Ligand SMILES: O=P(O)(O)O[C@H]1O[C@H](CO)[C@@H](O)[C@H]1O
């Protein structure tokens with residue numbers, strides 16, 4: 127057996143803690159890792175930056191997957207190849223439902239599969255759903271942290287800003303938020319028997335509103351309300367891993 131790291135992400139083939147938080151931004155991976163005891167960067171190749179460490183006694187993996195489902199699913203698949211069994215995505219998203227504000231958390235129950243990659247893996251009828259235990263663990267962790275949070279279905283969409291081709295409108299479907307990778311995680315998890323979930327910090331309205339930048343103030347994730355949500359969300363994601371691990375241990 128080869129001891130080379132895995133080919134795309136360069137994460138080690140063995141030895142990673144089986145509970146993982148994944149994020150889009152490599153800098154966010156470092157920020158989450160900074161909350162851990164004995165954090166150690168184990169690899170950094172392309173957009174894939176991976177740390178290990180310990181959260182309140184639980185060994186965890188923290189890794190970044192970059193922007194977009196096609197690249198992100200490569201991390202999810204290689205984490206599974208490396209023995210990771212539980213993956214929670216901690217990302218940012220645009221709000222799509224009234225009453226969901228900047229810095230609030232959205233806990234995904236399922237995701238619309240507009241991710242641009244899973245259609246080439248499985249027919250579109252295959253559902254992209256979170257593991258119920260992960261949803262409940264994230265909800266409990268959010269409550270315990272006093273973090274404003276909502277549950278709902280998320281729109282995972284490959285295109286950040288629409289172009290000339292009209293997109294399906296989900297108006298009236300009650301979607302909670304829009305982001306770019308969760309359905310790829312849920313499908314990869316469904317195929318590999320993983321426990322998966324997602325918690326997203328709201329960083330503005332759906333970026334489609336950029337067509338009317340003056341009215342919306344534009345898409346801007348670099349604001350204090352978002353930073354505060356990211357701080358709360360980091361703890362929520364790590365705590366949810368700990369709750370899931372304690373259930374697994376029963
Ligand atoms: O903040 P992250 O985790 O990267 O998530 C969101 O932010 C990026 C777009 O700005 C996309 O990756 C989207 O899913």
Ligand SMILES: O=c1cc[nH]c(=O)[nH]1
Nearest residue numbers: 219220305306332333
């Ligand atoms: O993918 C994303 C992320 C944040 N806001 C959006 O509108 N889309």
